[in-house]
Amino acid sequence: MARIVVIGAGMGAMTAAARLAVAGHRVVVYERGGTYGGALGGVERDGFAFDTGPGLLQLPAVYRDLFVKTGKEPLEKCVELSQVEPAVRHVFADGTTADLPNASRAGVGTALDAALGAGAGAHWSAFMNRAREAWDRTRRPLLEEPLWPNWEVLAAREPYPAVPHKRLLRRERRAATLGEIGELELGGDPRLVALLEQFALAHGLDPRTTPASAAVLPYMEQTFGVWSVRGGLRALARAVYERCLARRVEFVFDTAVARVVEKDGRAAGVELADGTVEDADFVVAGVAPTALAGLLPGGAPRAAEDVPARSGTASRLTVLLALSGARPQGTPHRTVVHTADRQDELDRLFGERRGLPASPTVTVLRPDDEGLTPDAAHEAVTLTVTVPAGLEVTAADVDRVIARAETAVPDLRDRLLWHEVRTPADIAEATGADGGAVPAPALAAADGALLHPSNSTRLPGLFAVGGWSHPGGGLPHAGMSGTLVAGLIVEGPEFRGSQ
Numbered sequence: 001m002a003r004i005v006v007i008g009a010g011m012g013a014m015t016a017a018a019r020l021a022v023a024g025h026r027v028v029v030y031e032r033g034g035t036y037g038g039a040l041g042g043v044e045r046d047g048f049a050f051d052t053g054p055g056l057l058q059l060p061a062v063y064r065d066l067f068v069k070t071g072k073e074p075l076e077k078c079v080e081l082s083q084v085e086p087a088v089r090h091v092f093a094d095g096t097t098a099d100l101p102n103a104s105r106a107g108v109g110t111a112l113d114a115a116l117g118a119g120a121g122a123h124w125s126a127f128m129n130r131a132r133e134a135w136d137r138t139r140r141p142l143l144e145e146p147l148w149p150n151w152e153v154l155a156a157r158e159p160y161p162a163v164p165h166k167r168l169l170r171r172e173r174r175a176a177t178l179g180e181i182g183e184l185e186l187g188g189d190p191r192l193v194a195l196l197e198q199f200a201l202a203h204g205l206d207p208r209t210t211p212a213s214a215a216v217l218p219y220m221e222q223t224f225g226v227w228s229v230r231g232g233l234r235a236l237a238r239a240v241y242e243r244c245l246a247r248r249v250e251f252v253f254d255t256a257v258a259r260v261v262e263k264d265g266r267a268a269g270v271e272l273a274d275g276t277v278e279d280a281d282f283v284v285a286g287v288a289p290t291a292l293a294g295l296l297p298g299g300a301p302r303a304a305e306d307v308p309a310r311s312g313t314a315s316r317l318t319v320l321l322a323l324s325g326a327r328p329q330g331t332p333h334r335t336v337v338h339t340a341d342r343q344d345e346l347d348r349l350f351g352e353r354r355g356l357p358a359s360p361t362v363t364v365l366r367p368d369d370e371g372l373t374p375d376a377a378h379e380a381v382t383l384t385v386t387v388p389a390g391l392e393v394t395a396a397d398v399d400r401v402i403a404r405a406e407t408a409v410p411d412l413r414d415r416l417l418w419h420e421v422r423t424p425a426d427i428a429e430a431t432g433a434d435g436g437a438v439p440a441p442a443l444a445a446a447d448g449a450l451l452h453p454s455n456s457t458r459l460p461g462l463f464a465v466g467g468w469s470h471p472g473g474g475l476p477h478a479g480m481s482g483t484l485v486a487g488l489i490v491e492g493p494e495f496r497g498s499q
């Protein structure tokens, strides 16, 4: 039995902790905050409850597997999952709306034809067929296996199949970025382009530079579906925490790790903020790369041949709305209100003029869950906007976001009882990531710009877990990183991934 110290109680870290405890190790988690979950926070006030992190779950299979492998009660016994229907309503800049069904690629095609005109569905379906190829080529190396030592192969090779496009008087072109897929392969419909690019924006990525391999993001959502958790995603964090406790993982809250202790060239424990040293055979760090570098005497913990650690550039602004009046029957769980000015939005988020766009794309979540409101005569609504990391949010910014949401909730102003705001600074507080940056999932190609450092580090005995290490950010990805780290510790460096 090894003694293992885990730094941070985020989702990646807790997934690793539960799996390591089940393998017979003694696991202690040190969390600098007062609760578990990291980015998966929650707010409760006046009988309302809100998630302050993600509001919907993709690929629940990752957490299903965790629950099967760590105890008798399956995930569905511990949290109530339901597929939301429709998966999403899109409100495009021209006022057109499209309700897309959940986990039905054929249904999405039909819905797009009905909403955008005949042919839209065929363009989208042909794109999704190509996206499937990218998914098939990258699923294992990007989700299920430790980062390849020769990761340059993933960095160099674009898995999205090339479609040559003849342009008048111009040379043949192939889409290398998500933006170019929109330009070349979706029949010139700006609404389909907006639909596609929203998958990049929602992960804090610039579609103009995000590689075509990001086609796996819409593929994942439209093939495997999106799920809500009764009581909010915070209930998933609680279930994973409780599973850890059931497996005798020990949690020490309000206790920051100040330093990773190195002895004879390997990680030998941690020093806590009060100077106490806790010995360990292995240390698992579930924190952002800059935070981890600060915990090591030699700075960056990466092997020379590893993907370089990066700080993210995008964060989120979240506005929690407590409304009087019942949620109308048939309201979609999620509505995306698209920007009216794509160029301004991209410039503001990723260009020189950083700030909140004039008309930001807003995701409006209106869960059908009586556990989130004082009674059936109230509604809890959450607005999320991608913003630059470090953005100092003003009252005018918040007002602009609320105004955009009125497209999805027309009587919002009359019904508003109060609102609360979660800024990038609040995310930084919850996770420790600089500027409240939120990590994106790992993606192939783009010279490795969207790969994340490996879970093993140059310091033997020290492993990195969570959204800032392979396979990157997002709930399923963080869960997979926990699986990989547990595999690397239990089975050793020859571990080649979950089956």
Ligand SMILES: Cc1cc2nc3c(=O)[nH]c(=O)nc-3n(C[C@H](O)[C@H](O)[C@H](O)COP(=O)(O)OP(=O)(O)OC[C@H]3O[C@@H](n4cnc5c(N)ncnc54)[C@H](O)[C@@H]3O)c2cc1C
Pocket (backbone or CB within 6 Å): 007, 008, 009, 010, 011, 012, 013, 030, 031, 032, 033, 036, 037, 038, 039, 040, 052, 053, 054, 055, 056, 255, 256, 257, 258, 286, 287, 288, 291, 316, 318, 427, 429, 430, 431, 432, 438, 439, 465, 466, 467, 468, 472, 473, 474, 475, 476, 478
């Ligand atoms: C607003 C928002 C919206 C999001 N939306 C989505 C979405 O739609 N879909 C999706 O899949 N993902 C989304 N994410 C991202 C997702 O929540 C994370 O990628 C996921 O939760 C993984 O977290 P993690 O394991 O990296 O740990 P984190 O959540 O980053 O937690 C790190 C933990 O480590 C602790 N810590 C840091 N330093 C120390 C230290 N020195 N000592 C002890 N403890 C320390 C922190 O206090 C924190 O608890 C969103 C995130 C946010 C904030």
